[in-house]
Amino acid sequence: MSNPFNLLSQQRFGPFFWTQGLGAFNDNVFKTALITQVAFNTASLTTLDGATLATLLPGLFILPFFLFSASAGQLADKYEKSQIIRMVKVLEIGIMLFASIGFLSRSLLMLALALFLMGVHSTLFGPVKYSYLPQHLQPGELTAGNGLVEMGSFVAILLGQVLGAWLGSLEQHALFTSLSVLLVAVSGYHLSRGIPLSPAPVPDIKINWNPITETIKNVRTFWAQQTLWVAIVAISWFWFFGATLLAQFPNLAKNVLQGSERDFISLLSIFSVGVGVGSIWCEKLSKGKQELGLVMLGAAGMSLFAWDFASTTGSIQQQLLTHPALTLHTLGGVDDWRMLLDVALLGVSGGLYIVPLYVLLQSRAEAGYQSRVIAANNIMNALFMVLSAGFSVLLFGMGVTIPQLFAITAAANVLVAIYLCFRQPEYWHSVRDYLRGLRG
Structure with a gap:
C-alpha cells in the first residue's frame, strides 16, 4: 500500500x-x-x-x-x-x-x-x-x-x-x-x-x-515446523539483544558517560524512534511483500552499529577518565554525534529485522494455530530476556565493561545470523535476491 x-x-x-x-x-x-x-x-x-x-x-x-x-x-x-x-x-x-x-x-x-x-x-x-x-x-x-x-x-x-x-x-x-x-x-x-x-x-x-503440559505440547508442535521455529528463535534473539543493551543504558549514561537521567532518556528516545522508523520503512522497502531479505540486512546493521556504539562509548569513557575536568557535554568532537547516530541506526536496523519475522509467523502459520504460535513465541521471548540478564551478570563477573558487553553482543549477533542462514537457507537466498533486485 x-x-x-x-x-x-x-x-x-x-x-x-x-x-x-x-x-x-x-x-x-x-x-x-x-x-x-x-x-x-x-x-x-x-x-x-x-x-x-x-x-x-x-x-x-x-x-x-x-x-x-x-x-x-x-x-x-x-x-x-x-x-x-x-x-x-x-x-x-x-x-x-x-x-x-x-x-x-x-x-x-x-x-x-x-x-x-x-x-x-x-x-x-x-x-x-x-x-x-x-x-x-x-x-x-x-x-x-x-x-x-x-x-x-x-x-x-x-x-x-x-x-x-x-x-x-x-x-x-x-x-x-x-x-x-x-x-x-x-x-x-x-x-x-x-x-x-x-x-x-x-x-x-x-x-x-495445565501450563507445563501445554507449553511442552506447543514447543513440540512448532519444533516440528522448522520454518516457524527458526522465526521464533530469531524474534526471541531480538528481545535478548535489545534487553541486553537497553538494560545497561541507565548505567552507561551515569557511569560510562558520566551523564544524568536526561542523557539516559535521550538514548532511550533515539533508539525507540529509530525502531519506529525502521518498522515503518519495512513496508516501503518490501513493497508490500513478505521480504525476509530485510531480516539479514537488519541483523548486519544491528551488529555494525552496536559494535561502533561500543567503540565510541569506550573512546568517550577513556577521554573523560583522562581529563576529569571534562563532561560529556563539554567534551565536544564528533564522538558525541557519532554515538547518537549509532543508537538511531541501531534502532532502525532492529525495526527492519523484527517486522518481517512477525509477518512470516502470521502468514505461514495455519489459521487455527496462529494464536498458539504467538503464545509459543511469547514464552521463548520471556526466556531469552531472562537469559540476557544472566548473560550480562556472567560477563560483568568476568570483569567486562559496558562498552565491551555491547561489543560481545554485537559479535554474538553475527553468529546468530549465520545460524539462521544455516538452519533456513531461505534467509540468505532472500537477502541475495533482494540485493540483486536493487541493482537491477
Whole structure:
C-alpha cells in the first residue's frame, strides 16, 4: 500500500492500534513509577534492599508469560478476539484500581501483586495482538500493519517510561500515578469497543489449563515446523539483544558517560524512534511483500552499529577518565554525534529485522494455530530476556565493561545470523535476491 498510515483511519485497524498502544503505555507508566519509588524511597515501602527489589520486580512482570502464555494462545484461538480484548481491558481497570490502593496505602505487597497481574494482562493480550492482524488485513498489508504496531509499541513504551519516572518523582506521586493509570485503563477500554468482530478460528478447541503440559505440547508442535521455529528463535534473539543493551543504558549514561537521567532518556528516545522508523520503512522497502531479505540486512546493521556504539562509548569513557575536568557535554568532537547516530541506526536496523519475522509467523502459520504460535513465541521471548540478564551478570563477573558487553553482543549477533542462514537457507537466498533486485 502507498501510505501505511492510512490504516489508522480505518475501523478494522485504528481502534485496535490505539487500544494495544495504550496497554503498552500503561504497563510502562505503572512499572516505571513503581521501580522509581523503590529506587528512591525504599525505606518508606520495605526494609528490603532497593537495588535487589529493582532487579526482582521486573521478573514478576515476566513470570506470567511462562505460566500462562500457552493457555492464552488457546483462548485466543477458541473465542472471538474483540470480546477477549474488551475483557482484558476490564481486567486492566480492576488491576489499576487495586494498584491505586497499593500506592495510596504504601503497600509494596499490593503493588508487587498488581505488577504480576499486569504481566497476566499482557500475557492474555499478546496472542490476540498479532493473530488479530491476519484476520483483518490483506496479505499485502501485513508488513504495513506490523510496522505500525511495532512503531506504536516502542513509542508507547518510551512515553510510558518517561511519564512513569516523572510521576514516581513527584511529592504526591501516589495520587497522580493512581489517577493516570486509571485514566489510561478506562480510555483503553473505551477504544476497544470500536474493534470489529474477529470470529474464532477453532471454537471447538478443548482448553488445557495445565501450563507445563501445554507449553511442552506447543514447543513440540512448532519444533516440528522448522520454518516457524527458526522465526521464533530469531524474534526471541531480538528481545535478548535489545534487553541486553537497553538494560545497561541507565548505567552507561551515569557511569560510562558520566551523564544524568536526561542523557539516559535521550538514548532511550533515539533508539525507540529509530525502531519506529525502521518498522515503518519495512513496508516501503518490501513493497508490500513478505521480504525476509530485510531480516539479514537488519541483523548486519544491528551488529555494525552496536559494535561502533561500543567503540565510541569506550573512546568517550577513556577521554573523560583522562581529563576529569571534562563532561560529556563539554567534551565536544564528533564522538558525541557519532554515538547518537549509532543508537538511531541501531534502532532502525532492529525495526527492519523484527517486522518481517512477525509477518512470516502470521502468514505461514495455519489459521487455527496462529494464536498458539504467538503464545509459543511469547514464552521463548520471556526466556531469552531472562537469559540476557544472566548473560550480562556472567560477563560483568568476568570483569567486562559496558562498552565491551555491547561489543560481545554485537559479535554474538553475527553468529546468530549465520545460524539462521544455516538452519533456513531461505534467509540468505532472500537477502541475495533482494540485493540483486536493487541493482537491477
